[in-house]
Amino acid sequence: MTAKTDGVYDRTPLIAGNWKMNLDHLEAVTLVQKLSWTLSDADHDFERVEVAVFPPFTDLRSVQTLVAADRLPLVYGGQDLSPETSGAYTGDISGQFLSKLGCTYVLVGHSERRTIHAESDEVVQRKVKAALEHGLGPILCVGEGLEVRQAGQHVEHTLGQMRAAVDGLSADQVADLVVAYEPVWAIGTGEVAGPEDAQEMCRALRAELEDLYDADTAARVRLLYGGSVKSGNVASILRERDVDGVLVGGASLEVDEFASIVRFEHHLLTD
Numbered sequence: 001m002t003a004k005t006d007g008v009y010d011r012t013p014l015i016a017g018n019w020k021m022n023l024d025h026l027e028a029v030t031l032v033q034k035l036s037w038t039l040s041d042a043d044h045d046f047e048r049v050e051v052a053v054f055p056p057f058t059d060l061r062s063v064q065t066l067v068a069a070d071r072l073p074l075v076y077g078g079q080d081l082s083p084e085t086s087g088a089y090t091g092d093i094s095g096q097f098l099s100k101l102g103c104t105y106v107l108v109g110h111s112e113r114r115t116i117h118a119e120s121d122e123v124v125q126r127k128v129k130a131a132l133e134h135g136l137g138p139i140l141c142v143g144e145g146l147e148v149r150q151a152g153q154h155v156e157h158t159l160g161q162m163r164a165a166v167d168g169l170s171a172d173q174v175a176d177l178v179v180a181y182e183p184v185w186a187i188g189t190g191e192v193a194g195p196e197d198a199q200e201m202c203r204a205l206r207a208e209l210e211d212l213y214d215a216d217t218a219a220r221v222r223l224l225y226g227g228s229v230k231s232g233n234v235a236s237i238l239r240e241r242d243v244d245g246v247l248v249g250g251a252s253l254e255v256d257e258f259a260s261i262v263r264f265e266h267h268l269l270t271d
């Protein structure tokens with residue numbers, strides 16, 4: 001039994017690989033092919049544990065072609081989208097285009113977008129809405145920097161980011177959301193928040209969704225942890241009750257390591 005039951009709803013675990021600005025379209029095809037072979041050889045059940053990759057925009061068409069031609073059971077998405085649908089927005093990518101490319105998900109408000117591209121909570125909120133309008137599942141990224149954590153304000157800060165992003169959404173829309181808690185100080189640093197930290201925040205995020213909506217809606221939203229996730233720490237993180245998956249950066253670029261993260265249940269048995 002993998003899915004966590006909260007009352008009525010089973011939340012299928014989601015293992016997501018954010019490639020960031022790595023791998024061109026040829027490398028993407030090689031990685032996705034090897035990943036699917038490795039997981040199929042290991043009899044991975046993609047219905048029980050969902051696997052998603054987030055390649056750069058320029059790789060998506062190649063990934064789509066491969067996934068469709070070989071009927072691969074994994075899904076993919078964009079790393080960002082424009083809040084607009086079309087028009088004079090040089091360099092931006094519409095959610096409509098991502099939808100056409102068969103994307104299931106899109107990352108929204110990743111900390112690297114918030115810091116490097118100065119994305120505000122308001123822009124993030126518009127992007128979440130745009131994603132939903134185009135039939136994409138938004139993976140909303142939230143999380144605090146080191147100073148906020150040291151000041152003990154991490155929960156309030158992170159809940160505030162989520163509240164801003166879901167502003168104006170109906171309960172049905174929110175139920176389609178995935179929220180990824182990524183403490184900025186744990187991204188790419190080798191510093192991993194402890195399983196208790198991940199659980200503390202995911203519990204607080206779910207309680208906030210219960211307050212904003214209702215218990216049923218909150219029980220349906222999947223909550224992920226991200227930040228230096230590896231095969232060696234994934235099992236302890238996913239053992240926590242409110243953590244429904246992981247968003248993996250660096251370790252998603254290595255096939256064997258990522259496949260081992262996807263097969264976290266195996267570590268649960270052998271730990």
Ligand SMILES: O=C(CO)COP(=O)(O)O
Nearest residue numbers: 018187188227228249250
């Ligand atoms: O930002 C991340 C995923 O979106 C986490 O990156 P790392 O796994 O490399 O720390």
